[in-house]
Amino acid sequence: MIATVIPIVRLPKHLGYFDYAMSKELVPLLRIGQLVSIPFRNSEHYGIVFSIQKKATPTEKEKELTSIVHEIPLVDANHLTLIAFMSTLYGVSPCTLLKMSLLPIQKSKIKKMHLEELPKKPSLTTATTSLHTYHTPQQQSETIQHLLQQSSASGQTLILVPEVHAIDETRSALTISQQEDTVVWHSTLTVKQKFERWLHIRNGEKHIVIGTRGSLLLPFFDLQRIIITEEHSDQHKHWDQAPRFHVKDICTLKKKPTHLLSYSPSIESYFLAYKKDIPHHKASEAHLQEPPTVIDLRSERAAHNYSCFSLSLEDRIREAEGDVFLFLNRRGFATSLGCQTCGFMNTCNTCALPTIYDQTKNILVCHYCKQQQSPVMTCPSCKDGMVRLRGVGTQLVESSLRTLLGEHHPHAVVRIDADIEDISYLPRQRPRMIVGTGKALSHIRWDRTDLIIFVDIDRQLAIPEYMATESVWHTMQQVQFRRLQSSTFYIQTRNPDHNFFQSLGDPDRLYREELHTRHRLAYPPYSYLVKYFFGHANQTAAADEAERVYELLCMALTKEKKPIRLHPPIAMHPFYYRKKYWYAILVKITPAEWQEHLQWVNTYIPPLWKIDPRPISILSP
Structure with a gap:
């Protein structure tokens, strides 16, 4: 008899199942799903019995299973079948998935723990x-x-x-x-x-x-x-x-x-x-919130108001008595440093992304690879002195807010973003004015918040991702869901004609327009999207490997005639990340057959590639 065991250790994706011989004493006691002790790589490890096979004569390569740790199975066969299937879909070892699904293995407790016999026939349910x-x-x-x-x-x-x-x-x-x-x-x-x-x-x-x-x-x-x-x-x-x-x-x-x-x-x-x-x-729409008020910043600029806030909102902020929340999903003081004469933009030397100005440290920083630079006073391209900071970050909004309120205002001004690690200092008694990114949403006292302002969401709406508009919409709806009926909600924009703002009073319009766009491009829900991506320290090697795998998939699809669409390799954003250059191949599968076709495509993907079914971002590695 041979027992196939999944070791409870993290292993590469191509390793997962190991055969062990059994002594005559263990043969009648062994059951699928049991926790067992096995010799593995020069030491003893725990594993789970995946299957039991009849084999007349075990080979010399097959080590002998050491012992059964617990006679009652830890998991059932259905769970192990799911683990095995998921490993083929997501390109990971079943060992990794099994380890994620089990309790921490503590030798002092594992033998004494009480296990109930799992039901042989689980309750019947319909997958609806x-x-x-x-x-x-x-x-x-x-x-x-x-x-x-x-x-x-x-x-x-x-x-x-x-x-x-x-x-x-x-x-x-x-x-x-x-x-x-x-x-x-x-x-x-x-x-x-x-x-x-x-x-x-x-x-x-x-x-x-x-x-x-x-x-x-x-x-x-x-x-x-x-x-x-x-x-x-x-x-x-x-x-x-x-x-x-x-x-x-x-x-x-x-x-x-x-x-x-x-x-x-x-x-x-x-x-x-x-x-x-x-x-x-x-549910009933009796308590439906009024849509937020849109403020057109184009008229503000025409009136020479270059502040972070419109003039009307400045008055509302000064007059606020309860908490105020100012949302901006961009940290730093300014989002770029550029030349007004030649158009030069300062970028990270490593990943080529625009650097963000951090006022607290007086440096330019890349939030992806953490590289830092000193600000330049003259343009390195044309040597002109017309170098200016552009864009709005949370630090600039915080600074503008403090200037607007003055020193003796009763509100505590607090910034919450990824640069702020400790937020235990938040005042409990005083009213707050919180300037923050998405990280701040879970720290808002919604029952005390009277005023909410989206300072700038235009940049988020302009991100070249098919889910960009949907993501911003859900953030706005989260505020609508949480805020008081008596509170007021404003959104500033320079593009009030965008479908997002036109749909605030008619959500169905946004859904219809988004679905129309996705249908034309065959994006979800009209397809099941999978992103395969690869990184290498050498740019040419990364590009060549992406092209090679793309051609391999094209030939396989031509031969097998699968209803699958491929997109040629694209450079990811950031292009250089964690010391590697990244390329991605997008695969669009018929939604009803995503499991079968995903398994099939995965058989052609080399081990060093990463598999991302149903990605939330196309460009990010």
Whole structure:
């Protein structure tokens, strides 16, 4: 008998399954999913039994399995099948995925832990998807409560939240008895907490699980349904390292009833609901917020007002009594340094991106590769002295705000962006004026905030990404969802004719226009998008490798005649990042067949390439 085991260690993507011989004593005791001890590379490691095969005579290469650590399987065969399938979709070793889904292995506790026998036949469920939209936090709580009341008393419900800070809010929507039956899971738990809570979930001791995206990989005792809150959020995507999965795709693989909850549905979900592919449950619009007021900055410039704020907003800021939030998703003092005579723009020597001026340190810095330069007083190209700072960053808005308010104003002016690591100093008693990027959104006291200003979103709308407008729209809708009915909300722009601003009073217009554009370009939801990207220290080598793989895929597609569209290699942005030059190939797959075709394309992708299904950015490495 031969046991195929997945070691619980991180290994390269091409390694994952190892065969071990079994002693006669272990043959009748071994079961799929058991935790076992195995000899692996000169030491003992733990692993999970993936399969058991009959083989008359083991070869000399096959080492003997050491022992069974726990007689009751840690996971079932269905979980292992999912792990194996995901490894082919996301180009990672099953060892990596298995390690992500298991509890921390502690030798002192692992043999003593109590495991319930997993159900041989899990409760039957139908893989359905539904969309639930609402407009207030109260309606969100009512929607979650309604879905939980429909749950089976014996089964488990997973509530996915986009970020850790949203867990407490979601938990507060539950009754006291439901909270006692709830376990929370996220990456910042201690080893002890992960060990205990993992067992609560695996043994079915808790019926409600609230967690971030990683909790979707856990082995549940009897998962009945999945609720995805803020389904539009890009934080539901594991984007920064492999496996680069999106929770919606894993829900599809798990084949469980999935409920998408949102106050600002994603364009994909809107499309599915519009086509009536999924049911759409809408909350009452009785408490719908008034759309934000748009301020045209072109007239301000014509009146020689070059401040960060329009004249009318300056008055509103001075008169504010409660908290004020000024949003600008661009840190630094100025976003570029350039010459007014020849058009020269100062760029990073490493990645060629425009440098950002940091006033606090009086330096030019690149936020991607962290390179620093001293500001230049004359243009290095034409030697003219007409070098000027351009663009608006959070430091400039903060400085302008302090100048506008004066020294004795009662508000505390606070900046929150990626440059600020410690925000524990936030005053609790005094009213605040917070200048910040997206990082600040979770620190706003919405029940005290009277005035919200989007200082400049034109740059975000102009980013050459197909999801740029949708991303800004969701940020705006988040403010609409959180703010008080009595508060006021302003958006400054130099381009009020943009479809974004024209759709503030008619959201369907934005969705229709975005879908029309994506249909013409065959972008999601009209295709399933996959980004394959490769980096090398030598630019020519990176470009040649990208071209080689592209030609290989073209030949394979011509031969097999698959309904797949390829885009030629493109240079990524930033072009040079983490000491490598990056190129990407975009692949568009028929949505209904994405699993099959993704597996097929992956067979032609070399090991050093990165695989990113359903990317949230086309250009970023």
